[in-house]
Amino acid sequence: MNQVFYQNSLLKFVRTKKGRALDLASGNETFVKLLLKNNWYVDSVDLKKNNNFKKKNYTFHCIDLEKTKLPKIRNRLALRKYDLVILFRFLHRPLFRIIPFLMKKNGLFFCETFMIQNGKGKLNTKKNMLREKELFNLKNCSLNLLKFYQGKDSQKGNIIQTAIFKKV
Ligand SMILES: C[S@@+](CC[C@H](N)C(=O)[O-])C[C@H]1O[C@@H](n2cnc3c(N)ncnc32)[C@H](O)[C@@H]1O
Numbered sequence: 077m078n079q080v081f082y083q084n085s086l087l088k089f090v091r092t093k094k095g096r097a098l099d100l101a102s103g104n105e106t107f108v109k110l111l112l113k114n115n116w117y118v119d120s121v122d123l124k125k126n127n128n129f130k131k132k133n134y135t136f137h138c139i140d141l142e143k144t145k146l147p148k149i150r151n152r153l154a155l156r157k158y159d160l161v162i163l164f165r166f167l168h169r170p171l172f173r174i175i176p177f178l179m180k181k182n183g184l185f186f187c188e189t190f191m192i193q194n195g196k197g198k199l200n201t202k203k204n205m206l207r208e209k210e211l212f213n214l215k216n217c218s219l220n221l222l223k224f225y226q227g228k229d230s231q232k233g234n235i236i237q238t239a240i241f242k243k244v
Contacts (some may be wrong), residue, residue, distance in 0.1 A: 077232055078106045080164055080188045082223060082236040089184060090114045095159030098178060098196060101141065101166030116160070141166075146174045153178065161185045163239055167204050176218045179243040185219065187211060189239035191226060198234045211239040220244050 080086060086097055090111060094207040097111045097222075100160065102120035111118045114133050121137045129136075139152055157180045164169065167189050192207040199205050212224045219241040224236040 078104075078164070079229075080186065081229060081236065082186060082188070085223065085240060086162075086186055089160065090116065095180075095183075096156065097160040097162070098153070098156075098158040100163045100171065102126075102136075102159065103165070105189040107162055108134060111160075115127060116194055119156065119158075121153075131180055133205075141171060142168050143156065146170060150174060150177065154225045157183070159183045163187045164190075165189050165204065172214060172216070173243070176216055181243055184222075185241040185243070186239075187241070190235060191235055193226075193235050196235075207231075208238045209237075211237050214239075214241075218244055 091114055094119040099107050099118065099120040102108055102122045103126060105120060108118050112134055117133045119135050120136060121139045121141060123138070124139055125136055125138065137152055139149060141149065142211050155238055156177055159180050160183060161175055161178055165188070179185060189206060191208070192202055193208065197205040211225065212221065220238060222242050223240040227235065229236045
């Protein structure tokens with residue numbers, strides 16, 4: 077399965093709590109499957125469906141997160157609020173403005189993607205990578221930063237930035 081730096085925290089939360097989760101840019105739906113296995117209700121969003129995976133309690137939303145206006149994204153998600161939002165290996169900065177509105181009080185937001193350090197990073201396009209301490213400095217009065225790390229990932233040595241936020 078695709079790994080994230082705070083995998084243990086994610087697994088602990090997913091196994092001990094139940095509720096509704098949103099996976100943004102869900103890709104091959106690895107995390108969707110993990111959530112469903114642990115009896116979560118799950119919505120996921122991506123540009124394209126990567127397989128024909130269909131399951132009770134799961135809704136896939138085909139939305140272009142870069143081209144769709146933020147209020148419309150919320151409407152497409154039926155103005156739902158989530159106990160868990162995950163955003164892994166995809167960056168579109170305006171999403172940081174709506175994510176707090178998508179979360180229930182005490183809900184968690186896990187975010188992890190590549191970052192640029194000393195002008196270098198895994199991706200070809202700079203704007204798709206986080207800047208130094210960008211998640212640490214994310215200014216949002218309704219999100220508390222619980223955990224933050226920037227540096228090499230634990231698998232391939234790519235430079236990543238990762239954080240867990242709690243909605244207050
Ligand atoms: C590197 S994959 C990450 C998948 C998953 N989050 C993971 O970590 O395993 C990036 C995903 O972002 C999706 N994506 C790219 N541009 C997008 C857009 N404009 N709107 C929605 N999804 C997009 C791609 O289709 C792809 O599934």
